[in-house]
Amino acid sequence: MxxxxxxxxxxxxxxxxxxxxxxxxxxxxxxxxxxxxxxxxxxxxxxxxxxxxxxxxxxxxxxxxxxxxxxxxxxxxxxxxxxxxxxxxxxxxxxxxxxxxxxxxxxxxxxxxxxxxxxxxxxxxxxxxxxxxxxxxxxxxxxxMWSKFLPANLRVKEWIKEGKIGKVLHIKASFGFRLEYDPTHRLYNPSLGGGALLDVGVYPISYTTFLLDKAPDKIISSALIGASNVDEQNVIVFQYNDSLFANLSSAIAAEIGDDALIVGDKGIIRVNKFWMANSAKLYDNNNKCIEEYKEPFKANGYEYEAAEVNRCLREGLLESPLNPLQDTLSNMKLMDEIRSSWGLVYPQEYEDN
Ligand SMILES: NC(=O)c1ccc[n+]([C@@H]2O[C@H](COP(=O)([O-])OP(=O)(O)OC[C@H]3O[C@@H](n4cnc5c(N)ncnc54)[C@H](OP(=O)(O)O)[C@@H]3O)[C@@H](O)[C@H]2O)c1
Missing domain, CATH: 3.40.50.720 (NAD(P)-binding Rossmann-like Domain)
Structure with missing residues (x-):
């Protein structure tokens, strides 16, 4: 009983x-x-x-x-x-x-x-x-945009907010690799939205706006458009009026690495492979490492964004406060502006008009 x-x-x-x-x-x-x-x-x-x-x-x-x-x-x-x-x-x-x-x-x-x-x-x-x-x-x-949910990147953002590197003066972030030219591969194929900017350039761009919580005031950029009419390499400078530059680059035809550097007037943060980071180091102005974050992923790193989706669904949220749709839209507008300055239009966009 x-x-x-x-x-x-x-x-x-x-x-x-x-x-x-x-x-x-x-x-x-x-x-x-x-x-x-x-x-x-x-x-x-x-x-x-x-x-x-x-x-x-x-x-x-x-x-x-x-x-x-x-x-x-x-x-x-x-x-x-x-x-x-x-x-x-x-x-x-x-x-x-x-x-x-x-x-x-x-x-x-x-x-x-x-x-x-x-x-x-x-x-x-x-x-x-x-x-x-x-x-x-x-x-x-x-x-x-899984990089925004990685604990190492959240720690980097906290260091910046806590003023650990003082006033941010400069961000340098690149993401690029060399894939042999193959016009049938999605990365070289304009019909599948090929090119460096959309595939990997989106990372340094969202990383910068994620860390600073703002879009740039001015953009200067240039691209090498290849034989299949997609950007094989690009360099982009974000200028913020309060004297801060972000020097961003991406490539699908050149091995340019994938590290990030955030430079402040009181110190520097170095993030190896920032888009898939599980560690970050904080240095003072004498180049002495004063703090290090290092934590292996529970699985392969993609579990953090999945966990955020699970949490949002359980709480009945329609978007994630950590990755709001407005931020995605704002980054897409930046990429439109950059692409438009290169005259790079995808076939679907001609069809839409
Ligand atoms: N977050 C990240 O770290 C990360 C990494 C890599 C890629 N991505 C993104 O994920 C997306 C897929 O990239 P991927 O590297 O996984 O590409 P992928 O290896 O080429 O796979 C794409 C899959 O999409 C399906 N598909 C549907 N329509 C297609 C079409 N018209 N042409 C070719 N495939 C088509 C195919 O599956 P079926 O044939 O089975 O239908 C194919 O296996 C891209 O938008 C890319 O930017 C994100």
Missing amino acids: YNNCIVILYDNIITVLKGMNIMKKIRWGILGTGSIATIFAKALKSMEDCTLAAVASRNDIRAKEFADKFEIAKSYGDYKKLAEDPDIDVVYVAVPHTEHKKMARLCMRNKKAVLCEKPFTINSRDTEEIINMAKEHKVFLMEA
């Missing part, structure tokens, strides 16, 4: 917690089976408060192979079917940039929350369109 009462009480508590969404495992679906889908799947599989419930590909076999690899219960050879699955809470959009808007719209139409890869879309007009759609359908939407 006593035992039965305990069991009933326990069941009631679980039901109440489930009703309050506290115990509910967030059910993820992934659109795409490429390189980042694979990495993100590993992160989701390491987490306890969510399940990777479905994957979709344009092709049945690829979807099934991906599902088998990650022990995912459902696989679809059609993105639409996953978007329509009533047992999915949130969809991770991991397809080429040019498909982001279409996929985000498909998911939101079906009342799914969306975590959409960077760059959010190919231009700010498309970004504005999907933000408006999220508001209209009252669904959660976020850009998968």
Whole structure:
């Protein structure tokens, strides 16, 4: 009798917690089976408060192979079917940039929350369109700018806010690698939104606006546009009126590294591989290291943005306070301005006009 009462009480508590969404495992679906889908799947599989419930590909076999690899219960050879699955809470959009808007719209139409890869879309007009759609359908939407959720980068931002390096004078951040020219690869293919700016340049740009919490007052930039008509290298200077420069560069055709340096009048912060940082060092003006942050990732680093999405969904938030849609839109506008100064237009943008 006593035992039965305990069991009933326990069941009631679980039901109440489930009703309050506290115990509910967030059910993820992934659109795409490429390189980042694979990495993100590993992160989701390491987490306890969510399940990777479905994957979709344009092709049945690829979807099934991906599902088998990650022990995912459902696989679809059609993105639409996953978007329509009533047992999915949130969809991770991991397809080429040019498909982001279409996929985000498909998911939101079906009342799914969306975590959409960077760059959010190919231009700010498309970004504005999907933000408006999220508001209209009252669904959660976020850009998968994972670097903003990494504990090392949050610590860097805290150091700046606490005045550890004094007044910020200069930021230097680059992200670039050399991929042999191949006009069919998405990075060299304008029809898939190729080029350095949208793929990797988005990182130094969002890192700078994330650390400073503001957009620049003036932008100077230049790009080397290659044979396939995408930017293979670029350099960008952000000027802030209060005498601060950000010197940013990105490349898909030159190994230019991926470190960041934040220089203040009282010290310097160095972040190796800032876009995937798990460490950062704070130096005084005598180049003496006075503090170091170092912490291995729990999985591969993508679990932090996924955890933020899970948290937001449980709390009924429609956007993340750590990565607001307004910041994504503002960064997209900066990239539009930069691209427009180079005369780089994507085929989809001609078609839209
Ligand atoms: N956050 C990060 O660290 C990070 C890293 C890499 C990439 N990304 C972003 O993630 C997105 C995907 O990049 P990725 O490197 O994973 O690319 P990828 O390896 O080429 O994979 C893209 C996947 O998208 C699907 N897809 C749908 N429409 C497609 C089309 N028209 N052409 C080609 N593939 C199409 C394909 O899956 P199916 O054939 O199975 O349908 C393909 O496997 C990009 O927007 C990129 O910027 C983010």
